[in-house]
Amino acid sequence: MKYAAVTEQLAGLGSDKWTLSLAARKRIDAGQPVINLTIGEPDVPTPDWLIDAACAAMQAGRTGYSNGRGEPSLLSALSRRYTERLGREIGQNRFLCLPGTQTSLYLVLRALCEPGCEVILSDPMYATYEGLIRASGAIPVGVRLRPEMSFRLQASDIAEKITPATRAILINTPHNPTGAILGPAELAAIGALAQAHDLWIVSDEVYGDLTHAGRPFTSALADPAFEDRTVIAASISKSHAAPGFRSGWVVGPVEFCTRALPLSETMLFGSQPFIADMTAQAVLAPPTLAQGMAARMANRAQILFDALDGVAGLNVHRPEAGMFALLDIRTLSDNSLDFALDLLDRTGVAAMPGASFGPALEGWLRIALNASDADTHEACRRIRAHAERKAA
Structure with missing residues (x-):
């Protein structure tokens, strides 16, 4: 059968970008304990x-x-x-x-x-x-x-x-x-x-x-x-x-x-x-809800920085806005998808591979800031231990 060229042009550009996130969601649905830091959803329900x-x-x-x-x-x-x-x-x-x-x-x-x-x-x-x-x-x-x-x-x-x-x-x-x-x-x-x-x-x-x-x-x-x-x-x-x-x-x-x-x-x-x-x-309406989210997410970016920056060669890029921080893993891996899948398998922490966002971010992870402070601290502990094992 014949198809429009657009179906070829978009091959691999849809859900394939979210392989790691889908893998995390599948585990969560199966009842496995996963700290999901992949998707930029708000950290509060719709008011x-x-x-x-x-x-x-x-x-x-x-x-x-x-x-x-x-x-x-x-x-x-x-x-x-x-x-x-x-x-x-x-x-x-x-x-x-x-x-x-x-x-x-x-x-x-x-x-x-x-x-x-x-x-x-x-x-x-x-x-x-x-x-x-x-x-x-x-x-x-x-x-x-x-x-x-x-x-x-x-x-x-x-x-x-x-x-x-x-x-x-x-x-x-x-x-x-x-x-x-x-x-x-x-x-x-x-x-x-x-x-x-x-x-x-x-x-x-x-x-x-x-x-x-x-x-x-x-x-x-x-x-x-x-x-x-x-x-x-x-x-x-x-x-x-x-x-x-x-x-x-x-x-x-x-x-x-x-x-x-x-x-x-x-x-x-x-x-x-x-x-x-x-x-x-x-x-x-006044942007009160957004301001509250932004303050909490800035605090979680600081938690990541304090816990991981400089540890085992990791570096944390703190954002000026939005729902994500970046983790530089280039001293440990040049394949962000492999690193993220290994992190998920070994620690139950799910973070997006930088390669999903373009070649320039290969060797980085994108970490969502919408988990609770407690989960963010725990994710940092697991990431740190994983990085130290990799660096040893």
């Missing part, structure tokens, strides 16, 4: 007030069809949120509402790219980015992030990768898996580069409310000089502990939203109205 809002909306009959752009209540809330945060009017006609950041990025890249285009992005990268780019027919072009630059994407490194085929620069700030935050000067340099070469900037900002120790976050949309070529994707999955609700959005130029709307309607023709109503309340 009752959001669940109550969704339930109330369903009981009020908000279960019918929506439209491709988004429910008026949510569009109004998003417009108010971004207008207040950016200090200038961001109208409702600059938004499209979709089920989560993943779907939002799929829409954006399909709307901007075509076969043969190139999209520049960081290496390491979030595990699904390569698949999202290839699904559009475009080619991902990685720019290596350097530990000595705190894993921040540099415009000078991007410039070396630009060709006549380049269509867009995909950034992620705060960054998964490194936790790096791009500052205003770095964003301005990337914006100027995109302007000089007539490129799009696509920014995944799902961790924007989860900065550690009060560090400031700057959106790629902050500078109005580049807003005609900047498209942002975000959601309530992380900030409001609601990953299962799949509620996200795109904010970009009016023309982009107008041209992308038929594609959105072809994909989904609207999200659930009761989830839109809940999301409208979420985006207007």
Whole structure:
């Protein structure tokens, strides 16, 4: 039988990236004691007030069809949120509402790219980015992030990768898996580069409310000089502990939203109205929940650093934001998947191999910070013992 080329282009780019996490989940389901540090889920359940809002909306009959752009209540809330945060009017006609950041990025890249285009992005990268780019027919072009630059994407490194085929620069700030935050000067340099070469900037900002120790976050949309070529994707999955609700959005130029709307309607023709109503309340609420999570996760990154940095050749990279820390295991292994599987087998600690996030992170582990403090301490004890055995 014949299949579309996209099925070959995406082979190995889906669940194959999560082999270690799936192995951990299988053991947990079988009743085995595993400390699972693989997935960036919030460390608290979805708050009752959001669940109550969704339930109330369903009981009020908000279960019918929506439209491709988004429910008026949510569009109004998003417009108010971004207008207040950016200090200038961001109208409702600059938004499209979709089920989560993943779907939002799929829409954006399909709307901007075509076969043969190139999209520049960081290496390491979030595990699904390569698949999202290839699904559009475009080619991902990685720019290596350097530990000595705190894993921040540099415009000078991007410039070396630009060709006549380049269509867009995909950034992620705060960054998964490194936790790096791009500052205003770095964003301005990337914006100027995109302007000089007539490129799009696509920014995944799902961790924007989860900065550690009060560090400031700057959106790629902050500078109005580049807003005609900047498209942002975000959601309530992380900030409001609601990953299962799949509620996200795109904010970009009016023309982009107008041209992308038929594609959105072809994909989904609207999200659930009761989830839109809940999301409208979420985006207007103070970011108290996110701030609490960020503080706890910063503390767990410190626990990792205190317990493991410098032990048996290990080094811990503490994040500036987000739900992960990085563990440098290069003195012990040059194969992060083998090391992670051995760690799981011998200690019951599950951490993601860095290679799942790109070649630049081979020899590292990504460690989620959403386990309890007690489990984090215990995981550190087991990792330390495992590393010391390896180093002996």
